[in-house]
Amino acid sequence: MNVLVTGGMGYIGSHTCIQMIQAGMTPIILDNLYNSKNTVLDRIEKVAGVRPKFIEGDIRDKDLLTSALKDNAIESVIHFAGLKAVGESVEKPLEYYDNNVNGTLVLVDAMREAGVKTLVFSSSATVYGDPASVPITEDFPTSATNPYGRSKLMVEECLTDFQKANSDWSITLLRYFNPVGSHPSGELGEDPQGIPNNLMPFVSQVAVGRREFLSVFGSDYPTKDGTGVRDYIHVMDLSDGHVAALEKVGNKSGLHIYNLGTGNGYSVLEMVKAFEAASGKPVPYKLVERRAGDIAECWADPSKAINDLGWKAERTLNEMTEDTWRWQSNNPDGYPG
Ligand code: NAD
Ligand code: UFG
Numbered sequence: 001m002n003v004l005v006t007g008g009m010g011y012i013g014s015h016t017c018i019q020m021i022q023a024g025m026t027p028i029i030l031d032n033l034y035n036s037k038n039t040v041l042d043r044i045e046k047v048a049g050v051r052p053k054f055i056e057g058d059i060r061d062k063d064l065l066t067s068a069l070k071d072n073a074i075e076s077v078i079h080f081a082g083l084k085a086v087g088e089s090v091e092k093p094l095e096y097y098d099n100n101v102n103g104t105l106v107l108v109d110a111m112r113e114a115g116v117k118t119l120v121f122s123s124s125a126t127v128y129g130d131p132a133s134v135p136i137t138e139d140f141p142t143s144a145t146n147p148y149g150r151s152k153l154m155v156e157e158c159l160t161d162f163q164k165a166n167s168d169w170s171i172t173l174l175r176y177f178n179p180v181g182s183h184p185s186g187e188l189g190e191d192p193q194g195i196p197n198n199l200m201p202f203v204s205q206v207a208v209g210r211r212e213f214l215s216v217f218g219s220d221y222p223t224k225d226g227t228g229v230r231d232y233i234h235v236m237d238l239s240d241g242h243v244a245a246l247e248k249v250g251n252k253s254g255l256h257i258y259n260l261g262t263g264n265g266y267s268v269l270e271m272v273k274a275f276e277a278a279s280g281k282p283v284p285y286k287l288v289e290r291r292a293g294d295i296a297e298c299w300a301d302p303s304k305a306i307n308d309l310g311w312k313a314e315r316t317l318n319e320m321t322e323d324t325w326r327w328q329s330n331n332p333d334g335y336p337g
Helices: 009-024 040-048 062-071 085-090 092-115 145-166 200-205 235-248 268-279 303-309 317-330
Strands: 002-005 026-031 053-055 076-079 119-125 170-176 178-180 212-217 232-234 254-260 285-288
Touching: 002 009, 002 145, 009 026, 009 040, 009 235, 026 062, 062 092, 076 092, 076 235, 085 092, 085 145, 085 268, 092 119, 092 145, 119 235, 145 170, 145 254, 170 235, 178 200, 178 235, 200 212, 200 268, 200 317, 232 235, 232 317, 235 254, 235 303, 268 317, 303 317
Parallel strands: 002 026, 002 076, 026 053, 076 119, 119 170, 170 254, 178 232, 212 285
Antiparallel strands: none
8 A cells, every 4th residue: 555654754754654664555755854854764764674755845735745646656645744843833823834734735635636535644632632631532622722732623623524525535633642762673763853842852862961951840730749641652552553543444434533542641750760760871850840831631541542443552661761762872863964
């Protein structure tokens, strides 16, 4: 199966390409390299034994997309491309709506023109806003507290309306919880540009000596130890979730919505401890004020994906931290180039 993978050079997309190749699928990557490097392709080839075709370009370029879909006999699309930094989205809302919302509309329009009717979209647990309770099921109410989250919610709503009007399409919305970890080879991982926004890349940069200490945002939440609790999911499990979605519901028309999480919540301090154990390095931290817009706790009820997709997150917290450390210590400055 030829699958167009937008944003396939990025963190989650690159790992998913490897799992797709392993499952016998043929990923064709389209990415504008805004937040990634083309040396990612060498690593995918090294690990998977196949160098995916790469089209450098932007999802907002409809002619390019239409020809990419037609010329490569694409049967389905996994759509990762987009901007993802919550704080930046507050400063640059137009860029976020243009890339994430407009970009997705252009993609769907090109798919319609090329007759490709299967789409898997990268959504986020951020669409649950501040959930009334945990664990979270797919029928919880949705809301947004920042432009990034709103862009994901808007895309979900656009795709829902579009699928209603085009009942022969298969559209899957995958709501990721907190992706962490790296390919176990240590060849691929998360390579944020500048100061990392997310916990795990920050922790691993402290452990490797690139940063002095971690600021723990808030220690007075009503959680087990006062720090924020999240559902961290290994990026390899998340990647397998995409393969399962394509295999199990990619050929069934309809709108399919799944949480991709483990169902377990870990606190910031638990993550720090686990990382210290895996790396053998100290991770100095300071307890500071809460970060604006953060919620106390958030974890998934993954039953729907387990039942429908036959998929379950299986990698342990140890694997998440050990694999992150292998990537970070082998590649202290990220990908070359
Ligand atoms: P990433 O930044 O590593 O990957 C995104 C890729 O898309 C990058 O390679 C970037 O160059 C490319 N891209 C961005 N705008 C583009 C455009 N207009 N045209 C073509 N390519 C473009 O991010 P990631 O962590 O791999 O996330 C992938 C998707 O998953 C995103 O849509 C993100 O919002 C979503 N998501 C991520 C997380 C997370 O914590 N990482 C959580 C929930 C959802
Ligand atoms: N945290 C710190 N210090 C840091 C970074 C984070 O204490 O330097 C804490 C946060 O306060 C939070 C936890 O670590 O309690 C996780 O924070 P992240 O920034 O790693 O992740 P978030 O849960 O805030 O958000 C992530 C993605 C969003 C996505 C959301 C749900 O960044 O894009 O998960 O999937 F929407």
